[in-house]
Amino acid sequence: MICSYVGHATIAISISKTQQSEYSQTMAQKVKSPSKLAHVVLRTANFRNMVQYYKDFLGAEASYENDMLCFLRYDEEHHRIALIAFPGTQPKVIGSSGLEHTAFTFDTLEDLMLGYQQRKALGMVPSWCVNHGPTTSLYYTDPDGNQIETQVDNFDTAEEANEFMASKEFAENPIGTDFDPEDLIRRLASGEDAASIKRRREIGPRGLP
Numbered sequence: 001m002i003c004s005y006v007g008h009a010t011i012a013i014s015i016s017k018t019q020q021s022e023y024s025q026t027m028a029q030k031v032k033s034p035s036k037l038a039h040v041v042l043r044t045a046n047f048r049n050m051v052q053y054y055k056d057f058l059g060a061e062a063s064y065e066n067d068m069l070c071f072l073r074y075d076e077e078h079h080r081i082a083l084i085a086f087p088g089t090q091p092k093v094i095g096s097s098g099l100e101h102t103a104f105t106f107d108t109l110e111d112l113m114l115g116y117q118q119r120k121a122l123g124m125v126p127s128w129c130v131n132h133g134p135t136t137s138l139y140y141t142d143p144d145g146n147q148i149e150t151q152v153d154n155f156d157t158a159e160e161a162n163e164f165m166a167s168k169e170f171a172e173n174p175i176g177t178d179f180d181p182e183d184l185i186r187r188l189a190s191g192e193d194a195a196s197i198k199r200r201r202e203i204g205p206r207g208l209p
Helices: 017-028 047-058 109-121 158-165 168-172 181-189 194-198
Strands: 002-006 009-013 040-043 061-065 069-073 081-084 101-106 128-131 135-141 147-153
Touching: 047 061, 047 069, 047 081, 101 109, 101 135, 109 135, 109 147, 109 181, 109 194, 158 168, 181 194
Parallel strands: 040 081, 101 147
Antiparallel strands: 002 009, 061 069, 069 081, 128 135, 135 147
16 A cells, blocks of 8 residues: 555555555656746736836747736747736845746857847846856846846757866856857857857856855
8 A cells, every 4th residue: 555645635545566566666766857847937016017028028928918917928838937916925035045047048149149139229238148158148137136047058969068067167167257248249240150159268266256
């Protein structure tokens, strides 16, 4: 007999010894990983501003929207971001524990920087631009103070990225090297190869501020 916890109830399940052995072997394995990260839900006291910000920032449209709830999509998924205005929600306390940032990946460096230029035209400018090594990244701050990262992978394969993250260069500087996005755009416009631009400039040790 195996006891299974479901909700607030514990259910006793009668199974054979063979089934129990198979169950024990399965439970001893690593927990089954999900196939993808589906969406992020943000609670907000600034609902209308946040909805418009994310529509503009992501080029998203609402799958469903009312006065308290909005589901936003920008690809094949029914929603990637949801915003909820729970009654009594307080403004975000900057510096408190919780989600640090949400990241969105672009296919190419050109796409990443086109998005940068389009957001800049809407008054959205990054607060931090950094080449982490595995990614070239631009960080933004939404109206509630949540951080958003837009990024492009610097390596063609996950194996190459994992190899870099196991290197002494990454151990010495796991944060990255800051860059000027306008300079990066000029380098792209000059015809410099994207792979060269994405290669991190090593600056020596760097930790958290």
